[in-house]
Amino acid sequence: MPTEILMPALSPTMEEGTLAKWLVKEGDTVSSGDILAEIETDKATMEFEAVDEGVIGKIMVPAGSEGVKVNTPIAVLLDDGESADDIAAPSQAKAPEAAPAADAATKAAPEGSSAVAAPPSPVKDGGRVFASPLARRIAAEKGLDLAQIAGSGPHGRIVKADVVDAKPGAATAPQAAAAPDTKAAPAKAATAMPSGPSADMVARMYEGRDYDEVALDGMRKTVASRLTEAKQTIPHFYLRREVQLDALMKFRADLNKQLEPRGVKLSVNDFIIKASAMALQAVPDCNAVWAGDRILRLKPSDVAVAVAIEGGLFTPVLKDAHLKSLSALSAEMKDLATRARSKKLAPHEYVGGSMAISNLGMFGIENFDAVINPPHGSILAVGAGVKKPVVGADGELKVATVMSMTLSVDHRVIDGALGAEFLREVVAYLESPVTMLA
Known part of the structure; x- marks a missing residue:
């Protein structure tokens, strides 16, 4: 019986994609593991492999097609002895029964979750x-x-x-x-969230004015959807601290001088990543994510870092960051950022983590509030270091380099006092950077 090849979900957040290029044609024989097509997901262009052997009987979605929904039939694979004449009947008989079940399984998984149904x-x-x-x-x-x-x-x-x-x-x-019993508790009808004025309504507001209309690509659609979900469903609260960087800047300069022969140059962001990872170990209840009806507390410190790219952003994850040296974190972060900007990251490299870091200090931003990336429990917004007058421990006025940090917290996961304890640990590590090497 002919087998429908379905549009795959190549990342946990993918709901639709662009079939960029077919690498096979009708009549080609394929085996399990052969590359069939290149598909643009919401984050990157990825190769799609065959899971069965057979002959490509029909290509149903041409190359270049955009907005192809996950689980949509894109081609038909023929078994031995079958021909193109056998395609129509199974496609009509099978799709109405199987496709809804697949769609339901896809929607049942929380967006951004790394769990596979x-x-x-x-x-x-x-x-x-x-x-x-x-x-x-x-x-x-x-x-x-x-x-x-x-x-x-x-x-x-x-x-x-x-x-x-x-x-x-x-x-x-x-x-x-192994799947949860969905019949035990009938789902309640979801209350529709306000969506704002429609595209036509907005266009009418600017009728007669010159403007360029920019079509949304897959990444921008995903960013818009996930950030809307985050602000509508996550009870954010914000904790702010300032950290004096003078000791860290001197320590960093000394380390970079010693590491220069190895071609290593540490950034302030490398120290922030390390400090955050160690603070998660010091306050393990903050190393947690929201999982719908439960909280997952992670044991390793997996820290995501926001990387701006054209048209959106990635949050590659530095796994086991608490166990890695500053130079190892620096090298890994540079590699992930470079591949993120060229959209060459694999899903496992940007999925996961319990918290994220967003640093806009290099753009001169002194402080800001970041939006939590679900299912993370928090995100640390980092501003620029600015010279300010401060009162020293001895009561004397002096000039210090001060950096503002804001921790956006999911109140379902982390309470105020707990978040404050975590932020205190981050500040302590950054103001005494040598302790990160102990």
Whole structure:
């Protein structure tokens, strides 16, 4: 039976994408792992691999098509002995039943979550179990009952990986059983959020005035959607502190002089990343994210850092930042930022983390409030270091380099006193930078 190849979700936040380029054509024979197409997600251009073997019978979505929804059929794969004449019937019979289930599974996962929904059990039509030819051959050789195996392919189709490790006589536990019981508590109708004036209404306001209309690309649509969600659903509150940087600037200059032969130059941002990572270890209850009906407290300090790119931003994640040296963090951050600006990051490099850092100090911004990137529990907004008069511990007036920091906090995850404790730890590390090396 012909198999529909569906538009994949290549990142956790992807709802639609652009089919940039087909790397196969109708009539080509493909195997599992072959690259079929290049797809532009909301964040990057990625390669899409085949999960089955067969012949490309029909390409349903041409190259260059924009706004292709996840789980939309984009091509049809033919098994041995099948032809293009067999395509129409299964496409019409199968899609209405399977596509809604796939869409529901996609929408059930919280946006931005790195968790992957469990695949459905094999789709059956009139008692038939859908499986690839290779999976059927392996099952026959091993004496497996396909009806007892849960498929991980599109619409629950059984593929090679599902049968390779299966043993005769042992039924694979239905993976769908691991999913939450959605029937137990009927979902309440969501209250519609105000969306503001429509595009036509706004256009009428500026009728007769010259303007350029800029179409939204996938990244800008995602940024708009996620930030709207964040401000509408996350109860933000803000904690502000100032930190004196003079000791850090002197320490940084000394370190950079010693690291110069190795070609290493540490930035103030590298110290902020390290201080934040260590503060998460000192105040572990702040190393947490919101997960809908629960809080997840992370053990490692995975710190995301906002990187501005043309048309949007990335938040690459420095994993285990508390365990890495300043020079290692600096090198990793430079690499991630460079690849972010060319949109070459893989999803696992910008998904996760419990908090983010947004630094606008290099643009001369002294202080600002950042919007939390869900599901993070907080985001630290960092301003520029400015020389100011301050009163020293001995009561004397002196000039110091002072930097403003604002911690935006999700009150569902972190309470005020806890957030204040975390920010106090960050300031302590930055004002005594040598302690970050202990």
